[in-house]
Amino acid sequence: MNSTRHRLIRELNRLASTSATSSAPSAPQTTAQSTAAASATQQSNKIPSSSYATSTCPHMMDVASVAVNSRLHPAATAAHIQQQAPPTIKLENARPYSEVPGPKPLPILGNTWRVFPIIGQYKISDVAMISFLLHEHFGRIVRLGGLIGRPDLLFVYDADEIEKVYRNEGPTPFRPSMPSLVKYKSELRKDFFGDLPGVVGVHGEPWREFRSRVQKPVLQLSTVRRYVTPLEQVTEEFIDRCNQMLDHNKELPDDFDNEIHKWSLECIGLVALDTRLGCLEPNLSDNSEPQQIINAAKYALRNVATLELKAPYWRYFPTPLWSKYVNNMDYFVKVCMKYIKNATKRMNLGEGRALDGEPSLLERVIKSQKDERLAVVMALDLILVGIDTISMAVCSILYQLATRPVEQQKVYEELKRIMPDPNTPLTYQLLDQAHYLKAFIKEVLRVYSTVIGNGRTLQEDTVICGYRIPKGVQCVFPNLVTGTMEEYVTDAKSFKPERWLKPSQGGTGDNLHPFSTLPYGYGARMCLGRRFADLEMQILLAKLLRSYKLEFHHKPLKYVVTFMYAPEGALKFKMTPRE
Numbered sequence: 202m203n204s205t206r207h208r209l210i211r212e213l214n215r216l217a218s219t220s221a222t223s224s225a226p227s228a229p230q231t232t233a234q235s236t237a238a239a240s241a242t243q244q245s246n247k248i249p250s251s252s253y254a255t256s257t258c259p260h261m262m263d264v265a266s267v268a269v270n271s272r273l274h275p276a277a278t279a280a281h282i283q284q285q286a287p288p289t290i291k292l293e294n295a296r297p298y299s300e301v302p303g304p305k306p307l308p309i310l311g312n313t314w315r316v317f318p319i320i321g322q323y324k325i326s327d328v329a330m331i332s333f334l335l336h337e338h339f340g341r342i343v344r345l346g347g348l349i350g351r352p353d354l355l356f357v358y359d360a361d362e363i364e365k366v367y368r369n370e371g372p373t374p375f376r377p378s379m380p381s382l383v384k385y386k387s388e389l390r391k392d393f394f395g396d397l398p399g400v401v402g403v404h405g406e407p408w409r410e411f412r413s414r415v416q417k418p419v420l421q422l423s424t425v426r427r428y429v430t431p432l433e434q435v436t437e438e439f440i441d442r443c444n445q446m447l448d449h450n451k452e453l454p455d456d457f458d459n460e461i462h463k464w465s466l467e468c469i470g471l472v473a474l475d476t477r478l479g480c481l482e483p484n485l486s487d488n489s490e491p492q493q494i495i496n497a498a499k500y501a502l503r504n505v506a507t508l509e510l511k512a513p514y515w516r517y518f519p520t521p522l523w524s525k526y527v528n529n530m531d532y533f534v535k536v537c538m539k540y541i542k543n544a545t546k547r548m549n550l551g552e553g554r555a556l557d558g559e560p561s562l563l564e565r566v567i568k569s570q571k572d573e574r575l576a577v578v579m580a581l582d583l584i585l586v587g588i589d590t591i592s593m594a595v596c597s598i599l600y601q602l603a604t605r606p607v608e609q610q611k612v613y614e615e616l617k618r619i620m621p622d623p624n625t626p627l628t629y630q631l632l633d634q635a636h637y638l639k640a641f642i643k644e645v646l647r648v649y650s651t652v653i654g655n656g657r658t659l660q661e662d663t664v665i666c667g668y669r670i671p672k673g674v675q676c677v678f679p680n681l682v683t684g685t686m687e688e689y690v691t692d693a694k695s696f697k698p699e700r701w702l703k704p705s706q707g708g709t710g711d712n713l714h715p716f717s718t719l720p721y722g723y724g725a726r727m728c729l730g731r732r733f734a735d736l737e738m739q740i741l742l743a744k745l746l747r748s749y750k751l752e753f754h755h756k757p758l759k760y761v762v763t764f765m766y767a768p769e770g771a772l773k774f775k776m777t778p779r780e
């Protein structure tokens with residue numbers, strides 16, 4: 202255990218002993234609850250070489266209705282249905298909110314001070330660890346109150362209760378969202394965003410209207426399928442580039458994560474802007490447009506955590522960090538406008554980008570909605586949340602593959618069977634057969650959830666874990682913790698892609714509570730880019746692993762949160778051609 206963890210445990214022990222309510226969490230408990238604390242202690246000790254990171258990841262807080270069960274192991278769903286539902290308690294019989302356990306806010310200073318520099322005991326990157334420790338010390342529901350300029354955070358570690366909240370969220374779910382982006386869209390650039398502000402950081406009717414106008418084209422399979430070949434081309438270029446970057450040990454460079462960012466930006470440019478941005482060109486200069494977009498994306502997203510948790514003073518006056526954030530956002534808007542205007546021009550000239558008769562996503566949106574600004578806002582949202590999420594997920598998946606040779610070999614064997622000739626062009630049907638590869642991705646997202654939690658702001662008073670939780674409280678559902686809890690996942694500490702397979706495919710039939718691990722969220726607000734995310738990741742892995750073996754011969758990397766949860770350090774993978 203590292204010293205940060207010791208320090209946090211000491212502090213939480215102290216808090217637990219001083220908290221007015223922490224010693225008496227006598228709210229109604231499920232049978233499994235009695236063992237939760239013990240299992241959580243065990244769990245946080247066992248999670249390998251990870252430092253934990255921010256559960257208040259702004260993306261999770263902000264990022265929509267498609268059945269979740271389609272992504273789940275059928276056996277898991279069946280097992281879940283057999284579980285006992287939590288007791289239903291009426292609002293009037295529930296225990297008061299004030300009794301929810303949690304660290305006690307200090308007078309005047311509240312709890313925000315805990316993430317201040319020097320005097321505060323937590324770094325933003327500690328927040329995931331805090332999420333584990335809060336569970337360990339306070340149980341299945343924890344209140345973190347007294348935060349400057351924001352409502353209380355309520356951590357819920359009970360998958361049945363999480364399910365209840367999701368299922369009752371109504372037609373306009375409210376994800377506690379980046380207030381900084383809300384301010385940018387609804388105040389600073391109201392002139393541009395007006396009554397169509399997009400989905401990210403937008404709520405209520407404006408969110409519902411925007412989402413309903415873009416959801417169909419973004420999620421429909423025919424649109425997504427159209428991108429297999431273009432995304433395969435991008436990925437082939439990326440792999441060629443990787444080859445050129447190998448050193449004398451056949452290892453990739455220290456800043457390989459930046460290269461993955463370039464690949465993901467090139468992919469998102471293709472999808473959201475109908476453009477090849479040129480990110481994979483060799484010798485990209487620091488002031489080139491693609492590199493500037495990458496920098497702007499990293500900045501815009503990663504500083505949201507700091508802006509919102511650590512330095513929320515921009516709410517009251519424009520701080521330097523806020524001004525920089527605004528400049529970055531303005532830059533994004535400008536870039537999106539430029540490329541969407543180009544796409545409209547091409548369409549007007551009859552030079553559209555249809556493939557096999559299928560128009561591009563952008564063409565579909567511009568044609569059906571007859572609104573260029575809507576397309577700009579959609580592209581902006583997709584880019585804003587699509588680059589970092591997928592890049593970080595890929596960093597994490599590649600690292601897991603490189604350090605798990607047995608599983609990597611299984612992925613390779615499967616790919617070899619599906620594509621005996623490595624140069625076989627990819628199709629949706631071929632990818633559909635890559636069951637183990639997909640299961641591997643799901644398992645990485647369970648154990649190392651890139652977006653470490655999701656959230657909902659309650660729109661009415663609700664009973665959670667026997668407490669009456671008032672409307673307006675922000676619930677946090679910490680995937681990273683619940684996805685690795687023994688009570689919800691059989692043999693939760695073991696990395697077993699097979700748990701996601703059907704028995705006919707060699708699956709283990711393990712129990713897996715569907716609401717314990719939801720990497721793309723759930724319901725009407727579920728991730729809008731998930732089909733593209735899955736496709737991009739599958740294409741990259743299929744192309745790369747069919748032809749190369751990946752190894753990692755360096756000190757194990759720790760998982761931390763910058764914005765997303767991913768391994769920190771040089772991803773110096775060794776790439777060796779197969780056969």
Ligand code: HEM
Nearest residue numbers: 264265400583587590594721722723726727728729730734
């Ligand atoms: C592995 C990669 C990704 C992960 C783990 C991920 C995860 C998430 C999560 C957890 C949410 C919140 C859902 C909810 O509130 O229930 C979300 C929302 C969203 N995601 Fe993703 N995402 C990924 C990739 C992408 C990509 C590539 C795009 C764009 C192409 C994208 C676009 C969005 C958008 C626009 C939202 C907001 C939806 C709304 O609020 O209506 N995501 N994502």
